[in-house]
Every structure is written in C-alpha cells, then in structure tokens.
Amino acid sequence: MKAKPWILGCLILSTLILQIHTQQRRVFHHPQRGMRHQQLQIANFKTSPPEQGPSYARSHILVKFNSMVSGQSIHDTMDAYDIPDYRYIPVVDLYRVDLPVGTSVEEMIQVWRQNAWVEEARPDFTARIAVTPNDEFFDRQYALSNSGQQIPVPGSPTGKASADISATTAWEESKGNENVIIAVIDTGVDLNHIDLKNKIVSPGRDFVNDDFDATDDNGHGTFVAAIAAAETDNREGVAGVAWDCRILPVKTMDEEGDGFYSDVIDGIIWAVDNGAHVINLSLGGGEPDTALEQALQYAVEKGAVVVAASGNDSGAGVLYPAKYDRWALAVAATDFNDLRPEWSNFGPEVDVAAPGEFIISAVPTWFFGPGSIPYGIGGGTSYSTPHVAGMAALIISHKPWLLGIDTSSVPWIPNPTLASAGVQDIMKIIRFTSEDVNASDHPGQDEFIGYGRINMATALVPIQIK
Amino acid sequence: MQRRKAVSLWLFFCLTGLVSAQSQDSSGWMQDLAVKAKAGFEYFGRTISWADADETAQLSALLFTFRPSLIVSNRVSLGAVVGYGLSDFDTITFRELPLSIELETGKIGGWLIGGELEAALWETGDFEIGVRGGYVFYKGKEDRYDIPGLAVTADVATVPQWQRIRAGLQVTYIPYAYFYPFVRISYDHLWGRFEVQQTIRDLSGSQDVDITGRGKIHVGMGLSYEPIDRFTFEGGLHVIPHSDKVDLGVSVGLSYLF
Numbered sequence A: 001m002k003a004k005p006w007i008l009g010c011l012i013l014s015t016l017i018l019q020i021h022t023q024q025r026r027v028f029h030h031p032q033r034g035m036r037h038q039q040l041q042i043a044n045f046k047t048s049p050p051e052q053g054p055s056y057a058r059s060h061i062l063v064k065f066n067s068m069v070s071g072q073s074i075h076d077t078m079d080a081y082d083i084p085d086y087r088y089i090p091v092v093d094l095y096r097v098d099l100p101v102g103t104s105v106e107e108m109i110q111v112w113r114q115n116a117w118v119e120e121a122r123p124d125f126t127a128r129i130a131v132t133p134n135d136e137f138f139d140r141q142y143a144l145s146n147s148g149q150q151i152p153v154p155g156s157p158t159g160k161a162s163a164d165i166s167a168t169t170a171w172e173e174s175k176g177n178e179n180v181i182i183a184v185i186d187t188g189v190d191l192n193h194i195d196l197k198n199k200i201v202s203p204g205r206d207f208v209n210d211d212f213d214a215t216d217d218n219g220h221g222t223f224v225a226a227i228a229a230a231e232t233d234n235r236e237g238v239a240g241v242a243w244d245c246r247i248l249p250v251k252t253m254d255e256e257g258d259g260f261y262s263d264v265i266d267g268i269i270w271a272v273d274n275g276a277h278v279i280n281l282s283l284g285g286g287e288p289d290t291a292l293e294q295a296l297q298y299a300v301e302k303g304a305v306v307v308a309a310s311g312n313d314s315g316a317g318v319l320y321p322a323k324y325d326r327w328a329l330a331v332a333a334t335d336f337n338d339l340r341p342e343w344s345n346f347g348p349e350v351d352v353a354a355p356g357e358f359i360i361s362a363v364p365t366w367f368f369g370p371g372s373i374p375y376g377i378g379g380g381t382s383y384s385t386p387h388v389a390g391m392a393a394l395i396i397s398h399k400p401w402l403l404g405i406d407t408s409s410v411p412w413i414p415n416p417t418l419a420s421a422g423v424q425d426i427m428k429i430i431r432f433t434s435e436d437v438n439a440s441d442h443p444g445q446d447e448f449i450g451y452g453r454i455n456m457a458t459a460l461v462p463i464q465i466k
Numbered sequence B: 001m002q003r004r005k006a007v008s009l010w011l012f013f014c015l016t017g018l019v020s021a022q023s024q025d026s027s028g029w030m031q032d033l034a035v036k037a038k039a040g041f042e043y044f045g046r047t048i049s050w051a052d053a054d055e056t057a058q059l060s061a062l063l064f065t066f067r068p069s070l071i072v073s074n075r076v077s078l079g080a081v082v083g084y085g086l087s088d089f090d091t092i093t094f095r096e097l098p099l100s101i102e103l104e105t106g107k108i109g110g111w112l113i114g115g116e117l118e119a120a121l122w123e124t125g126d127f128e129i130g131v132r133g134g135y136v137f138y139k140g141k142e143d144r145y146d147i148p149g150l151a152v153t154a155d156v157a158t159v160p161q162w163q164r165i166r167a168g169l170q171v172t173y174i175p176y177a178y179f180y181p182f183v184r185i186s187y188d189h190l191w192g193r194f195e196v197q198q199t200i201r202d203l204s205g206s207q208d209v210d211i212t213g214r215g216k217i218h219v220g221m222g223l224s225y226e227p228i229d230r231f232t233f234e235g236g237l238h239v240i241p242h243s244d245k246v247d248l249g250v251s252v253g254l255s256y257l258f
Helices: A005-023 A035-040 A071-080 A105-113 A167-173 A220-229 A261-273 A290-301 A381-398 A416-432 A456-460 B002-024
Strands: A056-065 A086-089 A094-098 A118-128 A181-186 A246-251 A258-260 A278-281 A305-309 A328-334 A350-355 A359-362 A375-378 A463-465 B033-050 B055-072 B076-088 B091-094 B101-104 B107-124 B127-140 B143-146 B154-173 B179-200 B203-213 B217-225 B231-241 B246-257
Touching (some): A056 A105, A086 A261, A094 A261, A105 A118, A181 A261, A181 A381, A246 A261, A258 A261, A261 A278, A278 A381, A290 A416, A305 A381, A305 A416, A328 A381, A328 A416, A350 A381, A350 A416, A381 A416, A381 A456, A416 B203, B055 B091, B055 B107, B055 B127, B055 B246, B076 B127, B091 B203, B101 B179, B107 B154, B127 B179, B179 B231
Parallel strands (some): A181 A246, A181 A278, A278 A305, A328 A350
Antiparallel strands (some): A056 A094, A056 A118, A086 A094, A118 A258, B033 B055, B033 B203, B033 B246, B055 B076, B091 B101, B107 B127, B127 B154, B143 B154, B179 B203, B179 B217, B217 B231, B231 B246
8 A cells, every 4th residue: 555645744754853853952942852842842943052042143133223323324334344234124223234254243242332323232033933734634624623523643632522713603704805914924935835826915025035035945834824814615725714815925934944033023014014914923032122022013003913922832931022912912822622732832921822733734835745735734833823813814804993994995904093902902802702711720811821712703703692 | 864754744744733723623722622641552563674774673662651642622632652661672783893792682671752643634424534643762771781701701781762753644434433443554764773882891892773664654453442431442453564574563542531
C-alpha cells in the first residue's frame, strides 16, 4: 500500500523541524523539551538563550529624534555618523538606522543617546513564529463545528461535542462581507493557493524584502490566513471563519519565521492605511516597545480591531503586542475538549481563547513537495488568533454601524469620530459573548482563557429573550 | 403622512358630526345636553410590521376602558377614553443593538387615553347613518429582561407604545324597539414604537423600532341592546383584512345615560 502523501509529508516536515530546532537548540529556553513542544512553541520571539538577554537586530537600531529637530538636521546627523542607510517609520516618528561597518549595537546606542537631539535610541527587538502545520478538511475542523469527531492525529482522540466556536450557527446570520478586510501580518501568504487566491485583496506588502509581493516563504502566514478567511463552500480544502471577507497579506517575518519589531510596526500602519478592518498578529516578542504600542493605537483610532497571540511558552506572561491590553485582544488557546493546552501563555491580559490545538488549515503548495495536498495540521496560539480575527470581521460585516461605516460607498471606511469607540465595542462584544468553559475551576474572567472560549453565534445571532 | 391623513380624516368627521348636530336642532342644541358613562373592554389582534415591512409580528391587546361622554341633542356624542391595557407584541427582533436580540414581550401593562366622537347624520327609512371616530394612545410600563448566556450580566429595558385612529361610517337598523344592529366601515390606522435600551456591563446601545399595523380598512358589525331605560349594552366584532390574513377583534360595553 502506498503511503498517503500527507503521512509522508508529515514525516518529512517532522524531520525538517527537528533539524531546524536542533540547529537552534542553543537559542531556546528549554532545549530538553520534546520535539512536539518545540514544534508548537512560538519560540518566545527570542533567538538566544535566556541568560544572554533579549534578542535584537545586529545590523541596525531604532532612533527617535526630538520633535523640534528638522529633517535637514536629521539628515546631516546621519551623514556625520557615517550611517549607510536609514528608514523613517511614520506615525510613530521613528528611524530605523543601519550601523556603520565595524560598529556594534551597544556602541551606537551609547553614541546616539549622547546626542542632545535624540529622544531615544534602542535595539530593534525580534519577533518569531514557530508552529507545525498538517492537512485536513472541514469535517475535521472541530474548531468550527465539534460533533465529538475523531481528531486525525496519532492516537485519534475524540473531541467534546460543542467544544467549538459555533461557526455554523453564526453563519446562518452572517457570512461576512467582501468589503471587510483582514490584514494577516505574518510570513506572507501563498497568493496562488487554491483556497486563498480568490480571497486576497492584493499581493500586499513585503517589509522583509521591501517590495509589494507578500508571498509566503515559510508557511505560517498561509496557515493563519486560511483559518481566518479561506474560500469557503468551494468544495476545496478548509472553511475560513470569515466566509466572505477578504485577506490583505503583509509580510514582516522572514522564511525562518523571524522578524523585527520595526517591520511589524510598519506592517500594522501600512495595513491600516490600506483599508484593513482587522489586524491579525500571530506573533509576539518578550519586550515592550512604545512604538509598537503606538502603532496599535493608530490602528484602533482608525477603526481596525487588533487581535494578537498570547504565546506558547507554557508560562506566565503574555507576549507583546497582545500584552497591550488597551489596544489588542490577547488570545489564548483551547483544544478539542475546551481545555487549555499547557503551552498556552497566561496572564491578566488574556481576553479570550479560541481553538489552537490540532488545527487544520492551508499550507503553500510547495510545502510538502510536488503532488502533495496543500493542507496540514498545526497548533499554537498563532492559530487561535485568526479564529478571533475572523469573528471580528464577521461582526464588522454584520454591524458596520458600530464603526460608523457608510455601506453605500466602497471601500468601507470607518467614521473617524466613531472608529475608536466602535473598535472598543467590538472587543467587548467578543469578550462578553465568550463561554466560560473553565468555570468549574476558574469561574468568571481568569488569566488562563480570559472571559472564555469565543462563541460566534452568541455574538451574531439574535439572542432569544422571554 | 399616514398619520396626518388619519388625523385629518378624524377631524373631518368630528366637524361633520358637530355641524350635523347643529343643523338638526338650530334652535338651541347647546341646551339639550346629557352625560353618558360607558365601561367596556376590547380585544383585538393586529398584524404589525417594522424594518421596512420585512418583518411582522402579531400584536394582541386587551383594553379595559371607561368612556365618559357628552351627548348633544341626542345625536352627537363627544367623549374621552381612559383605561388600562395589556399588549403583547409577540416577538420582535432588534438587530441594531451591540448584541442582537429576539424578544418575546409577553403581556405588557400600560395606560390608555383617548377620545371619540359619534354623530347621527340622517335617517333614511329603516336606517340611520352616522359617523364615528376615535383615537387611543397606549403607553406600556418599562420592563427589564435579563440577557442569558453571556460571560457578564446584561439586560434590556423596553418601553412600548402604540396609537390608533379610526374614522368612518356606521349604518344602524332602527325599526326594532330595543335592538339596534349596526355595521361599520372605517379607516383604521395603528402605529407605534418599541424602545429598547441594552446594557452589557460598560457596553450599551439602544434601538427604537417603529411599528405599523397592516391593513387600513376596519369592517365591523354589532348590536346595541337597551333592556331598560338609560342602560345600553353594546357588543361587536370587527375584521381588518390585509394581504397576509384577516385580523379580528371584539368589543363589549355597558353604558348608562345620566
């Protein structure tokens, strides 16, 4: 009997991942963890062991000038310091400054901080994704509809009926609207994937390679995008949460799943300025960053709902940007039994949870090799997050008046005076309609799953009151 | 526009009635006055629609009324309506709240106030032809309902109201001594508003739903019975046909002429 392509693909993938993690074993917190945990780990957005401190770029730093300094003065200063190249990040008023040859990050930060015109100089911290995709189809998407079916992974566990986000019930009320756009800020998206190509607004923006083609060279972004808004009801692959909504790909993470805060900041701003109503951030870092927070604030004030992953480090502490509670929904994970996997980060900033264990979604067509089906199974809060992003997109589609959108004109633009309050209302709707699935141990809002596992039907379908 | 037409029609009939009374007894109709008091109840069902007539429900109302009236020259009656009503709006869906709700209202108590005018215009053989008009305003009490199934406590507060105006003709068969069967045909317009205020912790929203009664033509028949002097018993049935169905109503009342 010939081995099924997906089984072979899993074996190949497992081998590859083991090799990658082996190479990087020196940079993980806990190198003694089993392979499965390594595969699921979001890698804490660090590429160095904890004793070496946070990870950051070695080729450039971030500099913020005093607001009174003129552009010409800034340019002259760059020349004086022999800066080979620099880039301005708008809204947050930050410069990404390349290091002169032969200098280190620490040296240049010291130099810049001594300049009276400089308000702040700091490293550009790194962010990272690390999840394992696999392949399956809608009847195996327990996250959307859990009938207690078998989960197609070794051991064939069965799920708990109704441990899902009630998507099928919600879809009866709303399947979304093509004018609502979800920005997937990630490793990019396979623009030609059969389950995504008709849902993509444009080739997007690539801040890693500085072009306008956000093609995925890692796989993570494609997986995330399909969860949020894969083409649905097309007899192919998987169903997306936001059935009719569309995807705007923004590449800020490289083929290894690494990226810089500055690119993420740029990506958020660019996505908002190009019509995104929802920002999906299935990524995170361990360090705070005021510019990152400013970018989130910018998004909210423009009427975009920000959804971010809490992290997969099995410990206390929500990662950034999810930790910026005021501006983002922090998403933890649940499994097919509505239980929180031990690897899902927790903390007071966790808002809600969504299924993130053994999730079926799309991968790039090249991922498992020629002739393979482009779908896989993976886990992580990276994959919980797009469930919530899709839900936010459905709410906006169904109740555009929350953002003051005039639906008679296209594109749909939030009303500036209502946008920020509207985003906060949508965040509250998502929180308050969640199911407290761990009430027996932690009744009410808690640091593990926040208000609970999201429930799209409660948020969208008229609640019966007698 | 509908309401203006209804009110205009009602005023027209009031004027017609008053003019008719004066023409019948030009020598001193103001001196021929009497007072009548009537207690009664009315039940009606009315199909209501809202949201650009895409959705409908069945309004059921039970009205307990007291109607004092002034009778002029035994031909014109001008009266007030006060009372208490129980209105059941069936199920109304509100989708312009932060969380959409489908509300089964149940019976909501409230107060009634209004006025009415009747006038006999002329007699032709065995029939008396007259005009009738009436206006009723109902305001329900505020009710609160908990919203179930949320991660936080939440409720909705509702305040319903409706108004009805009728104006039309009545033909009474008068040869009998104590029994006076009649038929009526009237313009009948019902409209109202259902106000909802939703509170979910620090998230709130409100929606007002304007409702309109289907059908505008009221066709009724009934009987007045005067068993003894000064007392009159009246009962009647009515129908309001429209494209979906026929709405029904019934009313009974007992009056005493002072």
